[in-house]
Amino acid sequence: MGLQEQYRSEAAGLLSSGAVKLVIGYSAGSTPDRRRPVFVRTPEEAERLVLDGACVANLSTYLVTEGLLSDGKSVALFLKPDGVRSVNILAAEAQVNPEQVVIFGFEIENGQVKPLEGRKASDFTPVIEAAKTAGLSPELQKESERLDQMSASERFEFWKEQFAKCIKCYACRQVCPMCYCRRCIVDVNQPQWVNTSSHTLGNFEWNIVRAFHLAGRCVACGGCDRSCPVNIPLRLINHRMAKEVLDAFDYYAGESTDQKPVLATFRQDDPETFIL
Amino acid sequence: MTRILLKNRLDDCIVAWRSAGFSVLAPVKRSDLSRFDEVESSAEMALDLVLTERTIKDHFFPQTEPLIKYRIKKHEIDSQEMLPPDGKRVFFGVRPCDASGLAIDDPLFGWDYKDEYWFKRRDNAVIVTIACTASDDFCMCTSVKLAPDSAKGSDVLLRPLQGGNGWQVEALSDRGNALLEPISSILQDSTDAPAPTVSVPVRFDVDKVMEWLADPASFESHFWKEISLRCIGCGSCTFLCPTCHCFDIQDEGDTYTGIRRKNWDSCSFAMFTMHTSGHNPRNTQSTRWRQRIMHKFNYYRGKFGVNSCSGCGRCTRQCPVDMGITETLQAITNLPK
Numbered sequence: 001m002g003l004q005e006q007y008r009s010e011a012a013g014l015l016s017s018g019a020v021k022l023v024i025g026y027s028a029g030s031t032p033d034r035r036r037p038v039f040v041r042t043p044e045e046a047e048r049l050v051l052d053g054a055c056v057a058n059l060s061t062y063l064v065t066e067g068l069l070s071d072g073k074s075v076a077l078f079l080k081p082d083g084v085r086s087v088n089i090l091a092a093e094a095q096v097n098p099e100q101v102v103i104f105g106f107e108i109e110n111g112q113v114k115p116l117e118g119r120k121a122s123d124f125t126p127v128i129e130a131a132k133t134a135g136l137s138p139e140l141q142k143e144s145e146r147l148d149q150m151s152a153s154e155r156f157e158f159w160k161e162q163f164a165k166c167i168k169c170y171a172c173r174q175v176c177p178m179c180y181c182r183r184c185i186v187d188v189n190q191p192q193w194v195n196t197s198s199h200t201l202g203n204f205e206w207n208i209v210r211a212f213h214l215a216g217r218c219v220a221c222g223g224c225d226r227s228c229p230v231n232i233p234l235r236l237i238n239h240r241m242a243k244e245v246l247d248a249f250d251y252y253a254g255e256s257t258d259q260k261p262v263l264a265t266f267r268q269d270d271p272e273t274f275i276l
Numbered sequence: 277m278t279r280i281l282l283k284n285r286l287d288d289c290i291v292a293w294r295s296a297g298f299s300v301l302a303p304v305k306r307s308d309l310s311r312f313d314e315v316e317s318s319a320e321m322a323l324d325l326v327l328t329e330r331t332i333k334d335h336f337f338p339q340t341e342p343l344i345k346y347r348i349k350k351h352e353i354d355s356q357e358m359l360p361p362d363g364k365r366v367f368f369g370v371r372p373c374d375a376s377g378l379a380i381d382d383p384l385f386g387w388d389y390k391d392e393y394w395f396k397r398r399d400n401a402v403i404v405t406i407a408c409t410a411s412d413d414f415c416m417c418t419s420v421k422l423a424p425d426s427a428k429g430s431d432v433l434l435r436p437l438q439g440g441n442g443w444q445v446e447a448l449s450d451r452g453n454a455l456l457e458p459i460s461s462i463l464q465d466s467t468d469a470p471a472p473t474v475s476v477p478v479r480f481d482v483d484k485v486m487e488w489l490a491d492p493a494s495f496e497s498h499f500w501k502e503i504s505l506r507c508i509g510c511g512s513c514t515f516l517c518p519t520c521h522c523f524d525i526q527d528e529g530d531t532y533t534g535i536r537r538k539n540w541d542s543c544s545f546a547m548f549t550m551h552t553s554g555h556n557p558r559n560t561q562s563t564r565w566r567q568r569i570m571h572k573f574n575y576y577r578g579k580f581g582v583n584s585c586s587g588c589g590r591c592t593r594q595c596p597v598d599m600g601i602t603e604t605l606q607a608i609t610n611l612p613k
Contacts, residue, residue: 030602034598035598036597037597038506039505057596057597061508062506164307167540168515168540169511169512169514169515169516169542170511171596174510175510196524197528198339198340198539202340230329231308231309
C-alpha cells in the first residue's frame with residue numbers, strides 16, 4: 001500500500017472514530033500537475049486525498065483560521081517538516097494547542113513522497129534537528145551570496161526594482177502561517193500607520209514590515225515566494241533573516257513547541273556586535 | 277486581398293508610430309515579470325506569450341494614482357488636479373480578453389460620473405490586438421461568450437498568418453484607421469491566409485450560472501461556504517483581473533498638505549467592507565467570494581448589460597490555492613437542478 005492509500009485509510013479511521021473533526025490535505029487540482037488544499041469531514045471523502053511529489057503547500061496556514069480550534073476538537077493535516085516547524089511556532093506563540101493537531105508527516109525526495117514517523121508535533125523533533133544540522137538550503141545560500149556581493153547601492157537598486165512590481169495583493173501574508181494577526185498593521189487605519197498605496201515607497205514599507213515580523217519565525221516553506229503573482233524573490237529575504245538568527249543565536253525557527261521566540265528572549269552570552 | 281503586416285517590418289512601424297507622436301507599449305518580460313511596457317524595438321517584445329501575467333488595465337487604472345494635491349490653509353484649501361499625461365499610446369499585441377476587459381469597464385467608469393482619469397487614458401490609446409493561435413489550461417474566453425479573435429475593445433485586429441511571418445490587418449474603429457495611416461506604405465496587399473485561431477474549450481455554462489445566481493435562494497446557499505473554504509483571502513485574483521475595478525480613496529501626507537490617491541482595493545480583503553463601527557457585513561471569506569462572483573455575473577450585468585469577466589483565466593492561473601472563477605462556475609453548472 002502506497003503512502004497515499006495508507007494516509008487515506010488512516011484519515012477515514014480518525015474521522016469515523018471522531019478522533020478528528022477535519023482532515024486538511026491535498027486533492028487533485030485544475031491541471032494534472034496542480035494540487036489544491038482540501039477539507040475532508042467524512043470518512044467517504046477521504047478518497048479525495050492525494051499525496052505525491054506535487055504536494056508542496058504548507059497547510060498549517062489553515063490552523064489559524066478564526067474559530068477552527070476553539071471547540072477543543074482535533075484536526076489532522078498533511079505536513080512536511082517545514083509545516084511541522086510552523087505548528088511548533090504557532091504552539092510556542094500560543095496560537096495553536098498542539099494537542100489538537102494530528103500530523104500526517106511526509107517528505108519529498110527526488111519528487112517522491114516518503115513517510116515520516118509520528119502523529120504529534122513533538123514526534124518530529126529528530127527530523128527537525130537533522131534538518132537544522134544539515135543547514136539552510138545551499139541553493140538559497142548561493143542566490144543570497146550574489147546579493148551579498150553587491151554594493152549597498154546595487155542591492156538597494158535590486159530590491160527597488162523587485163518591490164516596484166509589488167501590487168499589495170498580500171498573497172505573501174495570507175498564505176503565511178506566521179501572519180495570523182487578526183488585523184495586520186498595514187490594515188490598521190485609525191490612524192493609517194502604513195501607506196496603503198502601492199507605490200515604490202509603500203511597497204518598501206510593506207515588504208520591510210513583513211520581513212521584520214518574520215525574522216526568526218519563517219520556516220522557509222516557500223509559500224510566499226510561490227504565491228507572489230509578480231514573482232518577487234521573497235525567498236531571498238526570508239533566507240537572509242533565517243541565516244542571521246542562525247549565525248548570531250544558533251536559532252532555528254520551529255524546533256519545538258516550547259522554543260522561545262528569538263526576538264522575545266535573550267541569553268547572557270548573546271553577541272552584542274550591533275552595539276557600537 | 278487583405279492588408280498584411282510582415283514581422284520584419286514591425287520595427288518600421290514602431291519608428292513610424294513613434295515619429296507620429298505615439299509611445300508604443302507591447303508585452304515584455306522585464307524583471308522576471310511579463311506585462312505591457314514601453315518598447316523601442318520589436319526585439320524587446322514578447323509576442324509569443326499566451327498572455328502577460330499583468331493586464332493592460334494597469335495602464336488605464338493604475339494600482340495607485342494621484343488625483344489631487346492639496347494644501348489646507350487657515351481659511352481656504354488650495355487644490356490642484358493631477359490628471360494623467362496627454363501622450364498618445366499604442367498598445368501593440370494585446371490579447372482579445374484584455375482588450376475586451378477595457379470595453380467591459382468603460383460603462384462603469386462612465387456611469388453617473390465620468391472618470392476623467394480613465395477616459396483620458398482611454399481616449400489617447402489605440403488597442404492593437406493579436407488573435408490567439410495558442411491557449412493554455414486556464415483560458416476560458418469562449419465560456420463567457422467571447423472568442424480568441426474577439427474584436428471587442430480593439431481598434432485594430434491582427435490575425436497571425438499561416439506562415440507565421442506576419443499578420444492580417446483589420447482596422448475596427450476610427451482610431452484604428454488613423455493609426456494605420458502612418459504605416460500605410462509598410463502594409464502590403466496579400467492573399468496569404470490567416471492561421472486558424474485556437475480552439476478554447478467551453479468550460480462552464482454561463483447561462484445556467486447567470487440563472488442560478490439570479491435566483492434569490494442562491495444567495496444564502498451552502499454552496500458558497502464549501503467552494504471558498506480554501507480561499508486565503510489575498511487579492512491576487514482581483515488585482516490580476518482585467519475587469520476588476522474597485523478602488524479606495526486615500527489621503528497621503530501630513531495634517532496640512534498631501535496627495536489624494538486612488539488605490540486598488542479588493543473584495544477579497546477582510547477590510548473591504550469594514551464599517552467604522554467595526555461591523556462587517558461580509559465578515560467571512562465565503563461572503564466575499566460570493567460577492568466577487570455575484571458582482572461579475574449578476575449585478576454588473578444587471579446594471580450594464582454585460583458580465584464583468586473576459587475569460588482570461590488569470591484568477592485561476594495565479595491563485596495560490598488553485599481556486600478561481602472557472603472552478604466556481606463549473607461547480608454551479610454541475611449543481612443538481
